[in-house]
Amino acid sequence: MPTPTEARLQALASELKRAGIAYHELTPMADTGLAHDHVWIHRSVGDDWVARLPKQSQMNLPPEENLAYQTACYQRSSPGGHTPALYGTLPPSEALPRGGLLVEAIRGRLAKLPEDLPAIADALASLHSQPLPSVAEQAPLLAPEDPWQAMIDEVRQQANWLSDAQLSSKVTQRIKQELDLxxxxxxxxxxxxxSFDTHPGNFLIHDDGRAVLVDLEKCRYGLPGIDLAHTSLYTSTTWDVSSQAVLSLSDVISFYRRWQATMGETPDIDTLIACRRATWLWSLTWCAKWRAQHLNAVDAQQRGEDWSAELTDPAVIDHVRDRVEHYLSLNIIDHVHSELQCLQVSL
Known part of the structure; x- marks a missing residue:
C-alpha cells in the first residue's frame, strides 16, 4: 500500500531539522486513512515518536486552527492515560502546508473484537470521567450549550447531501424515516x-494491555453515548479492514455494561439509545456526503475539509467506496434498525 511520498518525507526531515529534533531514521507508515499521513520517527535519544501530517481537516479548519484544535485534543485527553502523549507541533510551512503533530509512538497491536472490548470500554471511561472544565476553559474544543441539539444539527446538515448522493429513492426515504425517530x-x-471518532480501528492494544485511542482530531464536550455507539455500531466495527467484526447483541450489551460499571454514574438507557441512533445516522449521512464529494478536485488552497481522491491511496478510496455502498444499502439499514430495537429492551 503506498506511503507518504519521498517529497513529503524530505519536507518532514527539513522541518524536524529546523525544529532541532534529532533522529536517525524516518519510516513511512501505510496510508490507511483519509485525514493524515503517518511517519515513525526513530529518535537518536529517548522513545520514538510518530509524525501526524494532515492531508485535510475533517473539522473543516484552516491549517493553523486545525493544529491548535488537535493539540487541545491530545492535551485534554492525556490525563486519562489511554491516549498518546503530544510532544510538539510543526507549524504550517511551504514544505508542509498543513504542518504536523509529533506524538508518542505506541508499541502494540491492532484491537481485536470482541475480545478487546473490555479494554476499550475502560479507555473510553478514562476519557469520559475527566472533570469538565469551566466554560471559559473549554475552547478551542467544541462545547455546545445543548450537545444533543448540536448533534442533531450536525446530522441534519450532513443529510442535506442525500439529494446529491444519487441514492435510490427507497434508501433516501428509509434514512429520512430514521431521522424522524x-x-x-x-x-x-x-x-x-x-473523542467523536472511536471506531475500533483507532485503538491499539499497548504491550502493557491498555487500549490506546490513537486518533484524536474531533474531540469535543458532548454526549459519551456517541463514543460508545461509534465503537460498537455495525458501521464502525466493519469499517477497518484489519479489525473487522460483526458484534452480537450480547457483545454490545457487555461492552455497555463494562463502561457503565467503570464509570459509576452514567446516562439513562433512553439517552444511550438516542445517541446510538444519532451516531449511526451521522455515519450514514457522512457516507452520503462522501459519495457526493470525493471526486471533487484537490483543495489547492489547503483550506480545510477535502475528500478529493488525489489525496489518498487509490486502494483506500476503493475500500471507503465499498463500505459506503454497503452501509447505504437497504438490508444493512434494516439490520442496524433491528439491533437498535433489541438493544432498547435489553440494556
Whole structure:
C-alpha cells in the first residue's frame, strides 16, 4: 500500500531539522486513512515518536486552527492515560502546508473484537470521567450549550447531501424515516469530554494491555453515548479492514455494561439509545456526503475539509467506496434498525 511520498518525507526531515529534533531514521507508515499521513520517527535519544501530517481537516479548519484544535485534543485527553502523549507541533510551512503533530509512538497491536472490548470500554471511561472544565476553559474544543441539539444539527446538515448522493429513492426515504425517530430533547444529556471518532480501528492494544485511542482530531464536550455507539455500531466495527467484526447483541450489551460499571454514574438507557441512533445516522449521512464529494478536485488552497481522491491511496478510496455502498444499502439499514430495537429492551 503506498506511503507518504519521498517529497513529503524530505519536507518532514527539513522541518524536524529546523525544529532541532534529532533522529536517525524516518519510516513511512501505510496510508490507511483519509485525514493524515503517518511517519515513525526513530529518535537518536529517548522513545520514538510518530509524525501526524494532515492531508485535510475533517473539522473543516484552516491549517493553523486545525493544529491548535488537535493539540487541545491530545492535551485534554492525556490525563486519562489511554491516549498518546503530544510532544510538539510543526507549524504550517511551504514544505508542509498543513504542518504536523509529533506524538508518542505506541508499541502494540491492532484491537481485536470482541475480545478487546473490555479494554476499550475502560479507555473510553478514562476519557469520559475527566472533570469538565469551566466554560471559559473549554475552547478551542467544541462545547455546545445543548450537545444533543448540536448533534442533531450536525446530522441534519450532513443529510442535506442525500439529494446529491444519487441514492435510490427507497434508501433516501428509509434514512429520512430514521431521522424522524430522533427525539427533540433528552432528559439526561450532561456533557463530558468525548473523542467523536472511536471506531475500533483507532485503538491499539499497548504491550502493557491498555487500549490506546490513537486518533484524536474531533474531540469535543458532548454526549459519551456517541463514543460508545461509534465503537460498537455495525458501521464502525466493519469499517477497518484489519479489525473487522460483526458484534452480537450480547457483545454490545457487555461492552455497555463494562463502561457503565467503570464509570459509576452514567446516562439513562433512553439517552444511550438516542445517541446510538444519532451516531449511526451521522455515519450514514457522512457516507452520503462522501459519495457526493470525493471526486471533487484537490483543495489547492489547503483550506480545510477535502475528500478529493488525489489525496489518498487509490486502494483506500476503493475500500471507503465499498463500505459506503454497503452501509447505504437497504438490508444493512434494516439490520442496524433491528439491533437498535433489541438493544432498547435489553440494556
Amino acid at each position: 430522533l427525539p427533540p430533547h433528552l432528559s439526561d444529556a450532561a456533557p463530558t469530554l468525548i
